Amino acid sequence: MEFLWFHYLIGAVLLIASVLIVILVMLQQSQQQGLSGAIAGGTDSFFDKNKGRTKEAQLAKFTKVLAIVFFVATLAAVLVFALVK
Numbered sequence: 001m002e003f004l005w006f007h008y009l010i011g012a013v014l015l016i017a018s019v020l021i022v023i024l025v026m027l028q029q030s031q032q033q034g035l036s037g038a039i040a041g042g043t044d045s046f047f048d049k050n051k052g053r054t055k056e057a058q059l060a061k062f063t064k065v066l067a068i069v070f071f072v073a074t075l076a077a078v079l080v081f082a083l084v085k
Contacts, residue, residue, distance in 0.1 A: 010077045017070040024063045
């Protein structure tokens with residue numbers, strides 16, 4: 001089987017996306033409040049009210065975008081490798 005240029009392109013996209021997803025997930029803070037938060041019901045803070053503008057929210061959005069890119073690249077790889085034989 002001959003490797004074409006798009007095999008390398010899809011492989012590079014998958015590799016870069018997977019490494020970036022791992023890094024971004026590790027950078028994000030845990031969402032656990034612990035047992036006291038579950039019993040007391042948690043508290044609202046300034047960051048909870050402006051959640052879309054925080055650095056944490058931006059990391060979460062970028063992680064979701066990279067996950068979509070990874071999923072689409074995986075589907076493209078399956079289709080391309082299945083069709084090109």
